[in-house]
Amino acid sequence: MRKILIIDDEVGVIRYYKKLLESEGYSVLTAKNAAEGNMAMLTARDIDLIMLDINMPQVDGVYMWDVIQEYNDKLKVLIFSVRNIEEQKRYLPLATDYFDKSQSVEILLNKVSSLLGSKKPETMRASS
Amino acid sequence: MRIQSIKFKITILYTIALGTLLVAYSSYLYLTLSKGLGEDLDIELKGKTRQIKYFIEEFNRQTFQAGENVDKNLDDVIDMTINLNKYRSKGEIFLETGNDWLKSFDYLDLSEDFIYFLNVDSQVPAFTKNVNGEIKILFLNTVDKKNAAQTLLKNIRINNEYFRMIQEPFYFNGKMKFIILIATSQKTLLTVLKERRDVLFFSIPIVLVLAILISKYFSDRLVKPIVEVASVAEQVTHKDLSQRIKTRYNDEEIKIMVGAFNKMIDRLQKAFGHIAEFNSHVAHELKTPIAIINGECEVALRKEQSNSEYKETLQAVFEESQKMLKITEDLLLLAKADYVPENFVFQEFDLKEFFDEICEKERKISLEKEIDIKLKFLTKTKVLKGDALHLRRLFLNIINNSIKFTRKGGVIDISVKADHNNLIVEIADTGIGISAGDIDKIFDQFYQKVPTDLPARGIGLGLSIAQALAKVHNGKIKVQSIVDRGTTFTVTLPIISSSTRTQEAIYAAS
Numbered sequence: 001m002r003k004i005l006i007i008d009d010e011v012g013v014i015r016y017y018k019k020l021l022e023s024e025g026y027s028v029l030t031a032k033n034a035a036e037g038n039m040a041m042l043t044a045r046d047i048d049l050i051m052l053d054i055n056m057p058q059v060d061g062v063y064m065w066d067v068i069q070e071y072n073d074k075l076k077v078l079i080f081s082v083r084n085i086e087e088q089k090r091y092l093p094l095a096t097d098y099f100d101k102s103q104s105v106e107i108l109l110n111k112v113s114s115l116l117g118s119k120k121p122e123t124m125r126a127s128s
Numbered sequence: 129m130r131i132q133s134i135k136f137k138i139t140i141l142y143t144i145a146l147g148t149l150l151v152a153y154s155s156y157l158y159l160t161l162s163k164g165l166g167e168d169l170d171i172e173l174k175g176k177t178r179q180i181k182y183f184i185e186e187f188n189r190q191t192f193q194a195g196e197n198v199d200k201n202l203d204d205v206i207d208m209t210i211n212l213n214k215y216r217s218k219g220e221i222f223l224e225t226g227n228d229w230l231k232s233f234d235y236l237d238l239s240e241d242f243i244y245f246l247n248v249d250s251q252v253p254a255f256t257k258n259v260n261g262e263i264k265i266l267f268l269n270t271v272d273k274k275n276a277a278q279t280l281l282k283n284i285r286i287n288n289e290y291f292r293m294i295q296e297p298f299y300f301n302g303k304m305k306f307i308i309l310i311a312t313s314q315k316t317l318l319t320v321l322k323e324r325r326d327v328l329f330f331s332i333p334i335v336l337v338l339a340i341l342i343s344k345y346f347s348d349r350l351v352k353p354i355v356e357v358a359s360v361a362e363q364v365t366h367k368d369l370s371q372r373i374k375t376r377y378n379d380e381e382i383k384i385m386v387g388a389f390n391k392m393i394d395r396l397q398k399a400f401g402h403i404a405e406f407n408s409h410v411a412h413e414l415k416t417p418i419a420i421i422n423g424e425c426e427v428a429l430r431k432e433q434s435n436s437e438y439k440e441t442l443q444a445v446f447e448e449s450q451k452m453l454k455i456t457e458d459l460l461l462l463a464k465a466d467y468v469p470e471n472f473v474f475q476e477f478d479l480k481e482f483f484d485e486i487c488e489k490e491r492k493i494s495l496e497k498e499i500d501i502k503l504k505f506l507t508k509t510k511v512l513k514g515d516a517l518h519l520r521r522l523f524l525n526i527i528n529n530s531i532k533f534t535r536k537g538g539v540i541d542i543s544v545k546a547d548h549n550n551l552i553v554e555i556a557d558t559g560i561g562i563s564a565g566d567i568d569k570i571f572d573q574f575y576q577k578v579p580t581d582l583p584a585r586g587i588g589l590g591l592s593i594a595q596a597l598a599k600v601h602n603g604k605i606k607v608q609s610i611v612d613r614g615t616t617f618t619v620t621l622p623i624i625s626s627s628t629r630t631q632e633a634i635y636a637a638s
Contacts, residue, residue: 012420
């Protein structure tokens with residue numbers, strides 16, 4: 001089962017993304033802030049995809065991105081935010097893909113499946 | 129050039145002023161000249177009379193022996209004197225008089241004058257040959273016999289020509305023998321005056337036309353910057369506030385105007401920038417709950433769900449819509465405090481009751497974090513005049529903020545004091561504190577800085593609203609903070625001026 005880590009300070013967002021992705025057969029881990037994100041990455045070593053919210057008040061998504069890169073720069077990261085994709089790209093130009101929270105969840109599912117379908121879940125293990 | 133334009137007004141006013149001045153000055157010059165010339169003519173006439181009298185007297189004295197019948201010869205002498213040229217051409221000149229006499233007499237030039245010696249004793253008058261019957265009658269009508277002993281000067285008309293006439297008595301051997309009448313033409317004088325009048329009559333319009341042209345030129349130059357400022361102002365819109373007047377002007381007033389104009393656009397640009405930023409913040413704050421409601425619904429509708437799952441979805445949607453409601457309420461309150469402070473209702477309320485109620489409410493919120501809220505009521509002041517509903521909001525916002533940034537088991541001390549004029553409320557927490565660099569920003573709208581380990585979430589309007597509400601009450605909020613030790617908010621609200629303020633509001637309304 002593909003494992004996805006969602007990092008977002010909005011509990012409401014986490015709730016229905018988790019529900020959506022789990023209903024599609026993914027294993028979902030969630031983190032409300034950078035600390036929980038760190039913890040999740042340390043404990044669950046076989047994460048296939050990180051979904052990172054760019055606007056978190058405590059630790060900015062941009063900083064979190066750097067932390068993720070230190071863990072594993074090959075890890076796929078899907079940036080998402082209420083800001084539009086152009087703006088997201090301006091903040092973090094090197095992410096694997098981007099998603100606007102106000103878009104339909106079907107688009108999110110397509111993005112996730114195409115990201116996880118193209119590569120095998122060995123990535124995380126190989127780097128550690 | 130429009131009639132209402134400053135340019136037109138400057139030109140017209142300048143022309144009227146100059147025209148009036150010119151006419152007045154020209155009239156003055158003309159009158160002075162006319163008077164001067166008239167006086168000259170009178171002096172000349174007097175001189176002539178004196179000279180004639182002197183001549184006659186001297187002639188008599190030199191020619192006749194004392195005791196001779198001078199009176200009898202007087203007529204002849206007078207006739208010879210005033211008609212000297214006639215006698216001279218006939219060769220009947222008195223050699224005794226000598227050439228000097230003749231020369232000085234020639235110098236008087238009596239050839240054009242009308243001279244009439246009216247004999248007081250109604251004997252034969254003597255006159256120059258140009259005095260014909262008509263003129264004689266005129267002279268006789270004009271002469272003022274009642275004032276015969278005086279020298280008189282009059283204007284008369286002979287053959288439609290203006291003359292100046294002198295009337296002077298002529299005494300001989302102590303008796304008034306004649307009244308001398310001499311009329312001399314005013315032709316030269318009038319010609320000079322007419323020429324001068326013509327010059328003035330034609331030159332004033334020319335000068336005025338020149339004045340109009342010159343004043344138009346200068347008013348154009350004066351008004352030009354105003355037109356330029358207006359053309360730049362035309363280009364300023366809410367979308368393009370980058371325009372400024374760059375031309376440097378030397379005129380002080382224009383400099384002031386241009387400076388004020390540029391500064392005004394600076395302020396507008398800043399204000400518009402602020403509004404744009406504010407709007408973008410608002411949009412993003414509202415976009416998150418909308419996105420969640422959207423996503424929740426979409427997920428719920430994708431597949432058939434259990435009842436409890438639908439309930440969860442509804443619960444989530446409800447929570448998010450509550451959040452949106454709170455955001456919009458905050459924004460409206462902020463706008464109200466900033467732009468329509470007159471909508472606040474100032475009434476006296478009980479302070480003790482007020483703070484007890486607030487603390488009770490806050491204790492419920494802080495229960496989970498085990499934060500102890502202590503209230504010390506240290507003033508005899510019982511009532512305050514203010515908008516209690518909104519003051520409550522002010523204190524709730526500050527205390528909520530303190531709860532948010534105080535770790536589990538902390539303490540919040542609230543003390544209510546008063547000095548002569550102000551109610552002073554201190555809210556001191558044992559929270560994480562605010563760094564010196566951030567302390568100035570905490571009242572900024574949408575400013576928020578939350579450390580990792582504190583699960584707090586707001587939109588950053590709480591303290592902005594508190595400050596706006598304090599301002600509505602003519603009060604202030606001050607902050608002191610030490611990082612990791614705690615923060616103290618001091619709210620100062622005037623006790624007197626809040627009622628004065630209402631008074632003012634009543635006056636303003638009436």
